Amino acid sequence: MTSSLLFNITTFAYLISMLLFFVFLAGRAKVLGTAAIAVAYGGLLAQTVAIGLRWKESYDMGVGHAPLSNLYESVVFFSWTIVLIYALLDIKYKYRVIGAFVMPFALLGMAWAQLGLNTGIEPLVPALQSNWLLYHVITCFLGYAAFAVACGISIMYLIKANHDESDHKSGEAGIMGMFPPIKVLDDLNYRAIMVGFPLLTLGIITGAAWANYAWGTYWSWDPKETWSLIVWFVYAAFLHARITKGWVGRRAAWLSIVGFAATIFCYLGVNLFLSGLHSYGGGK
Amino acid sequence: MTTQQKDFLHSLWDFFCSLKLTMFLLISLAVISIIGTVIPQGTPPEEYLASISLAKIKLYKALGFFDMYHSWWFILLLYLLTVNLVACSFKRLPHIWKIITEPVKVLSGALEQSLSNVATIRSSDDPAVLKEKVAAFLKADFAEPEVVEADGAWHLFAQKAPWCRLSVYFVHLSVIIIFIGALIGSLFGYKGFVNILEGESVSKIESRSGKQLDLGFALRLEKFSVAHYASGAPKEFKSILTVLENGKPVPDYTNARVIVNDPLTYKGITFYQSSYGNAGNYFFTVSDLDGKNPVSLTVEGKASVNLPDGSSMHVLEATRDVSEFAKDLSGPAAQVELHTPDGKAESFVVYANHPELNLQHAKEHGKGPVLHYKGAEERMYTGLQVAKDPGVEIVWLGCLLMVVGIYIAFFMSHRRIWVRIQHGAVTVGGNASKNQGAFQQSFEGLVARLTTDLTKEKQP
Ligand code: HEM
Numbered sequence: 001m002t003s004s005l006l007f008n009i010t011t012f013a014y015l016i017s018m019l020l021f022f023v024f025l026a027g028r029a030k031v032l033g034t035a036a037i038a039v040a041y042g043g044l045l046a047q048t049v050a051i052g053l054r055w056k057e058s059y060d061m062g063v064g065h066a067p068l069s070n071l072y073e074s075v076v077f078f079s080w081t082i083v084l085i086y087a088l089l090d091i092k093y094k095y096r097v098i099g100a101f102v103m104p105f106a107l108l109g110m111a112w113a114q115l116g117l118n119t120g121i122e123p124l125v126p127a128l129q130s131n132w133l134l135y136h137v138i139t140c141f142l143g144y145a146a147f148a149v150a151c152g153i154s155i156m157y158l159i160k161a162n163h164d165e166s167d168h169k170s171g172e173a174g175i176m177g178m179f180p181p182i183k184v185l186d187d188l189n190y191r192a193i194m195v196g197f198p199l200l201t202l203g204i205i206t207g208a209a210w211a212n213y214a215w216g217t218y219w220s221w222d223p224k225e226t227w228s229l230i231v232w233f234v235y236a237a238f239l240h241a242r243i244t245k246g247w248v249g250r251r252a253a254w255l256s257i258v259g260f261a262a263t264i265f266c267y268l269g270v271n272l273f274l275s276g277l278h279s280y281g282g283g284k
Numbered sequence: 285m286t287t288q289q290k291d292f293l294h295s296l297w298d299f300f301c302s303l304k305l306t307m308f309l310l311i312s313l314a315v316i317s318i319i320g321t322v323i324p325q326g327t328p329p330e331e332y333l334a335s336i337s338l339a340k341i342k343l344y345k346a347l348g349f350f351d352m353y354h355s356w357w358f359i360l361l362l363y364l365l366t367v368n369l370v371a372c373s374f375k376r377l378p379h380i381w382k383i384i385t386e387p388v389k390v391l392s393g394a395l396e397q398s399l400s401n402v403a404t405i406r407s408s409d410d411p412a413v414l415k416e417k418v419a420a421f422l423k424a425d426f427a428e429p430e431v432v433e434a435d436g437a438w439h440l441f442a443q444k445a446p447w448c449r450l451s452v453y454f455v456h457l458s459v460i461i462i463f464i465g466a467l468i469g470s471l472f473g474y475k476g477f478v479n480i481l482e483g484e485s486v487s488k489i490e491s492r493s494g495k496q497l498d499l500g501f502a503l504r505l506e507k508f509s510v511a512h513y514a515s516g517a518p519k520e521f522k523s524i525l526t527v528l529e530n531g532k533p534v535p536d537y538t539n540a541r542v543i544v545n546d547p548l549t550y551k552g553i554t555f556y557q558s559s560y561g562n563a564g565n566y567f568f569t570v571s572d573l574d575g576k577n578p579v580s581l582t583v584e585g586k587a588s589v590n591l592p593d594g595s596s597m598h599v600l601e602a603t604r605d606v607s608e609f610a611k612d613l614s615g616p617a618a619q620v621e622l623h624t625p626d627g628k629a630e631s632f633v634v635y636a637n638h639p640e641l642n643l644q645h646a647k648e649h650g651k652g653p654v655l656h657y658k659g660a661e662e663r664m665y666t667g668l669q670v671a672k673d674p675g676v677e678i679v680w681l682g683c684l685l686m687v688v689g690i691y692i693a694f695f696m697s698h699r700r701i702w703v704r705i706q707h708g709a710v711t712v713g714g715n716a717s718k719n720q721g722a723f724q725q726s727f728e729g730l731v732a733r734l735t736t737d738l739t740k741e742k743q744p
Contacts, residue, residue, distance in 0.1 A: 063513075123513050130545040187721075194694045201690060205683045214545045216556050216671030217475060218679060219466075221353045223321035233314035237307055244303040262314070274321055 006050035011110040013043030021100035063123035072117040079109030081145035101152035132210035140203030146196030151260035154253040157185040223274040227266035234259040300371040389441040391702035401714040437706035451692035461682030468675030480505040502528040508664040523666040556669040564663030
């Protein structure tokens, strides 16, 4: 068994899980929801083993390092963290349908990584040879994943809120009946960000600590750093929106979506469109 | 002070305390920070300046866009955020302090109305006995209660972790501590750069603003080396450095190894591996296409030299053994860049052991001249980044406070339980500062256990 075979199985599992979630949403049969989450868990397990295997394979090749060193590996890890955070949320709160709005992000990541990116294992360039890489990347991506989940929940919130407003009578029928009430969605959105914000804060701090250790400056306003701060500002605004009159509900949901868009730009856009110190992630 | 002035000061205070201002500032900071990620900061590269119009350059300069994170308007927003933070905290702290230090211990009707978790247990026991039982239960199950008698009723009050209400203020304080650390760094620290040749020592460095700074000691480069992976990609850049005080090596800082991600710190000044190069001479011969008129040529380090035909060249990189990069070839080689008199530039490799390749290259490019590489006298230098930042510890302290504070603010909560014993009824009320759902569950559990506790002992 090689890691690349397992990664293909993972991608396939996420595809099946997502489709099952869609059918579950339309058909409302409970067993479909259980099947969808079971397949997602299976995919998560396969992916966990695959990441471990790839780690070992890099040692067998004599360039041993954690599988977090280029764009392919980071996208795979991002997809893993998304499913992980969703699994934790599912175990704790049991609002299964959220999977229909979260699994597409995980699938998108895996599909892009497997089809569009260079999957080779490469040796680490000197700039990345540090344990800080591990702390920094893991905290950042766990934070990003929580924001992805929050974004999925916020989209559900907006759909549900629009629907509730336009059509009161049939509120319980059809697909909308499957959605948790908007109050619950609002709360889940907050809870996901409550997980993501401290992790992003840690991610920025470990990045600053690493920069200080390696370059003697903990902050140099390079585009990647600045964008991570922009993301941080948006979610800080989200947290304060909840205690500000006139900012709850829809506006908070939009802030969460904008926050995730900024997160994705920070992760991918900066490398594709802007130049800076973080050559990492740019390797095609 | 007139009432008008008072009103003005009052609304100014309210303005600075308001969360609407916080929202405005956080979102504005997020949006305008984008500018500096699109426009290059510091000294923009020539190609960038050439790609935009002169009017734009003037405008950007006037607005401070080339150094926007230090521009007055960006700093002003940060100051406003700080004032907002301090004002808001000052306004709310007394109230929070009161909740912590002077808790409401009596479960009045009004308080009962405001609580979302309330339950009543009926019991015909003597109130004084009930009071003892409930007190013992709360002590064992939740926290030690305080008991007061008021309006002919017994009131019990117990609480857990009241101090975690302060965590938000510690998060806010941490932002200010980080700002203070950054300010100290920018006032009393510096960033600089120094090149040291193998075997030589320096005691002065050049700061980023171009000033010469005295280190107070000297630093000698013993050796610089580069290691490669089998593929030719760089693996390690290594400087061996010795710190000298009054010309004498300092024992623990002799032959210290500095590589990327592993710097050397001495007396609060840190040296980081940043770049390197060869300052030694490279040797070439230049001839016509038919091999006539050979001239030997010496290139000093990175300097540019003129060739007999009027073009100029400089060395980009050189190796002692080209087989690391190209399997079929051997011997020394140099990558050079050639600028012809008609303004064309090209970069190519010149070999020592493969004159035929040098000739072939020249032929393909027309009339010559032909370059042959003769090897180099190696004299490596290392480029070190130098930094001194006395504020950095304070920044880390602020970061630590922020992370701990956020964790407590999000995942811990101040929980309170009130009990009133009156008219054969035990009324229990509960409240948590955070995480209502989880608290509701534990409240229901507590009431259920209390109910069995109070009813079971009636049997015998
Ligand atoms: C970068 C700056 C800031 C950061 C990182 C920050 C962080 C936080 C955090 C993490 C919370 C807890 C939120 C929650 O429990 O959901 C909070 C609450 C709060 N913040 Fe900030 N904040 C900042 C700026 C401000 C400013 C400028 C104000 C000024 C008005 C402010 C006022 C408040 C208030 C009133 C609360 C709620 C306190 C409570 O629930 O008792 N914050 N802040």
